Amino acid sequence: MKIRYLLLHAYGLGGTIRTVTNQANAMAARGHEVEVVSVVRRRDEARFKLDPRVRRSALVDQRGGVEPDSLSRRAWRKLRGRVVPRGEFAADWFTERVERAVIDYVSGLRDGILVTTRPALNLISARRGSARVVRVAQEHMSLTAYREPVRQEIAKYYGRLDAVQVLTKANQEEYHGLLPGIRVVRIPNAVHSVDNKHSAQEHRTVVAVGRLVTQKGFDLLIPAFTQAAERHPGWQLRIYGSGARRDQLQALIGDPERIRLMGSTGRLDEHLAKSAIYVLSSRFEGLPMAMIEAMTHALPVVSFDCPTGPRDVLTHGVDGLLVPPEDVAGLTAALDLLMGDRELRLRMGAAAAATARAYSTEQVTPLWEELFTELSSRRSGSA
Template sequence: MKIIYTIHGTCNPGGMERVLINKVNYLANLPNYDVYIITSGQRGRAPFYEISSKVKCIDLDVNYSETIEGNPIIRLYDSAIKHFRHKSRLKKKLFELKADIVVSMFTNDVDFLHKIKDGSRKILEIHFSRGFRLLKDRKGIMRLVDVYMTYLNDRIVAKYDRFVVLTHQDRESWKSKKNISVIYNAVPNGDNKIVSSLDNKKALAIGRIVYQKNMELLVDLWAEISKKHPDWILTIVCVGNSIELQEKIKSKSLDKIINLVPSTNSIEDYYIESSLYLMTSRFEGLPMVLLEAQNYGLPIVSFDCECGPREIINHKENGYIIEETNETDFVEKVSMILENETLRKEFGSNAKTNSLKFSEENIMQQWLELFKEVTNENTN
């Protein structure tokens, strides 16, 4: 079976890129699977995560990220030209490769991939929730754009042979449910026996320094937590410009108990050295960081944002899910875990057990069944 994945690039240290590369590496090691990644704007950069040599990588050199400054009309024209170039080059490549299945990661090809009649079945997968644009809470004309794009997405997803979402919660939010399947993200090496001892006085958070992840709130909350627990350290492994966050930490005199460190390929070391995972995101898809944290036996405290945490965390079993606006409860629940070693280790043990549901073998079997299903539909 020949499978092609399309995405903007593989050079970013994001959760979507990590999930994609884990999947293609798994598939490429199976007999009779021929796997490709087609990018639109790799620009010669190396992938952040290691891709198997068995996976063929092709870049279309469209480069949406290279924008023209100045006149909005010129910028709009430039964007349209790139969009046309992308469609033309992808169409040519798909007719050349003749894949059985093409999977879009819901990036720049989402509105035209389903129109390319190369004989392949088209699958669309999304790594954020339906309302992610609306949750950005932008104002004015940009709010109208977000509403329109959300409406447009409802129409587009119905045109694919399958649309795969990450949570049951998100599935219920889409207008058309006839072609929707729910498949969780997988945790690679989910059967590993390496877990944290939960003895170190360290908490962990990982994410981009963007509005979505709400790391500024986490700093404020840790300032409150540290009043009772000044001997605990919070490490934030961050992607992006962290200057403003660092200044906030210094202004609150927290630089000795909050460490900002850059993203790394050795992220497992931070999980193993930590005793608690914290998440303050405003919205998510299905957070890989929570899946990975519980795989290393970490209890979790997270706000109940849309979507993901409630399908990973079993409240009062492997952590706590906190009502989004209840900052006091967040501080109290974190303090309970810091103070109670027995509770912490019970939650950690339950987290490791729960992680088996998200094992790579379990999740990839669901993908293989989906591939067989859609290809059988094509022949019937």
């Protein structure tokens, strides 16, 4: 099969980029013709490694900076039609040139499978893509996380797609409610490996991973850990990721030796293996892949029971602890419990590693192959 994955920025960091890279590599390993297409390119080198058999290309090269539009945003919308809705989290990336490039690329395809990976791209595929192409939209976020204009466009246009893929059962129920009669399939993302080095619980380190944005809730995690650490001297919190809220988060840190914002890293597996607890403090999620990757290292998890994702993976009291959403006191108490009990961490960590095996490429990739084969056969039969 010929499979194209369309990403906003395949050269950057982020959970969607990493999981799509994993998918592309796994499909290429099974003999399929695979290409990853990046809407924009802002880096010389990609942060995640692709299998040599996977082609990578970019529609708009922005390494020299973002070119100004020749038309006003309003004029561009009037000329070509409103495709990327206001309120899409990445709407500012879709300048006149970028949006035109995506529309021209999608409308020019005549065969194979096109997998788009965020609402802006899903909507362009739905509205401008050819019926000759099997079009599959990936949704990496909860429907409720999107702003109303985005949900309205999803309800209006996703019915033109061949299938919508979501990550959790809760996501599937949401989309079924909004899109009756549309094919909505649940396929979780796969981690790059489930055979990672396990934590020996020798280091008193709590670790969190994610962009430094409001969604990730690090402004709630920092005070929660600060309170828990008062009862457990020597423990540290390390937060890996970059983002716009770094300065605000830094201002919340009282002891920079105890709590550190580590920035981005290409050695996350190494850091996870030397940690003791993984914490997810998000206000909302899709399927939290960094959490599952931490579980492959036998780390127990403390997580807000946010919509959606953590509850689909974790069993409270078995492989982690679920805390009511945005409950800082509850997060403190859960951290306090695990920080004070090494045997509990070892037991929950072993269970976490077992849970994570359901997210291996060996488990997930056949689900994608079955979906693509079915949709392609249906398209051939109706041609």
